[in-house]
Amino acid sequence: MTAARGKWLQLAVLAIVIAALPLIFPSGYYYRVGALIFVNALSVVGLVILIGLAGQISLGHAGFAGIGAYACALAPAHLGLHPGLALVLGAVVSGLLALLIGRPILRLKGYYLAVATLGFGILVSMVLTNERALTGGPDGMAVEDIGLRPLLRDLGWRISGGEFWYGISGIALLIGAWMALNLLDSPTGRAMRALHGSEVAASTVGIDVARQKLRAFVISAVYASVAGSLLALQNGFVTPDIAGFMHSIEMVTMAVLGGVGSVIGAVLGAAILTLLPQVLTVFAEYEQLVLGAVMIIVMIFMPQGLLPSIMRRIRGRGE
């Protein structure tokens, strides 16, 4: 299977799933869950570029999600910017910030990089929590409606808020997945995979290792930022939790669970970890316990992540 054909196949599967899922939704509530899955998946696709492709870790990417989310809350309230443009502003700020902090911290490797990025995430979440006058502190703040639904209504298209955000998030995920798959099979993607394999060899073939790592970091930061913005816009509310440590860990866990080298795996990981807590509520106070156990079992039996392990099993049977 050529890379190009694989790309369109994966995108087609994703598009069909997004379009067909509502057919089996028992109630309107599930549009909200679906939209949440797509938004989570979008930020995890960004992490696949950083972790799976370039082999770098970040435990602070929720910080960028926080910047994206608060851009959509703050810019309309204080600058009078349209919430849609605030999303773009958030992405630009996140990208520039990633460029600025990525240069020094991407010199670090492994655990040291993990701790440095962790520090960044905590820093953002502390600023958002403590700047009460601006952000409302731990109580969070309201986010202005994007105002597209009334526009659609005027055009004679009446859809619920859930349906609207399901569609927007689904399209955003499709675009994000398309760009990630493009990158995977491009000169930049090859350079990132090469430095992941051997930094010394990559540099001797002319790859500027520091620059390529920085690119992966900035791209993944923009993904996280856009996902954070979409989350804030569809919830109509943000709290500093979006930039919190737990959210960063959740993002990395989704990526690793689904299979860190694969875009569709990222979507699968996001879907499972978004859905599981909803399903596991039947376990009441043991919910976290069961969630942890499921994750441990998957990692023991499928260390490559869900999707790569499943694909290998299917191919192995075919031969």
Next chain:
Amino acid sequence: MSLLEINGLGISFGGLKAVNDVSFSVKPGEIVSVIGPNGAGKTTLFNMISGIYLPGRGSVRLNGTDVTGIAPHKLAEMGLSRTFQNLQIFQEMSVLDNVLAGFHLQERGSVIADLLSLPGMRRRAANARDEAGKLLARVRLDREQGQKAGNLSYGALKRLEIARALALNPRILLLDEPAAGCNAVETEEIDRLIAELAASGIAILLVEHDMKLVMRISNHIVVLDHGEKIAEGDPATVSRDPQVIAAYLGREETEAADADG
């Protein structure tokens, strides 16, 4: 004029002079071999020339420009390419992608074009793919191009690394033991390939333990022992040099050891 000029190059690791005051030069189309017993400092010398180690003393000039301490990726842009003694292959990538990585300087472009799969990017990648195919045919790996590199045999990986180094279209190629671990037929192929490359005007700097290969193809030989240059000259001169014989065979021992070792 010399393409590569090494002048008084040296480096110490914790007080040990791994390489000390080594000077020599390589002209275009010339094959220069660096030989010496294990631990003589040959690979360390290569690592300094290719920018992986920062030399403690001396200078490296490439085509007249001082490139001492310049990063490897910059040297690659200036036409210096190398292979490694202990293979540095991108194991998880396909054979074709390994060679395509060697075309990085040629196929790279704006990251936006890559994310959006713009026609310019696709054209650059397609050109590189064509040329990578030709290179793979040249080292007889064209049929394996879709395989994961990690699955290839040792000899095939050696050839793959040479193909990747050639993808840079280098003016000077540093080969660190290209024939190590290869059988007689593979060694002969590598021998022929090196001669062809030199004939096309590429300067070759070679570290090799196979003395028959070295003596046959080198124009000039530099002998290192304990990090110092103890002799240099054409193969005939070097092989008669008493210091070289002593370094390889030991001074007192009279055992008829095999200089091929």
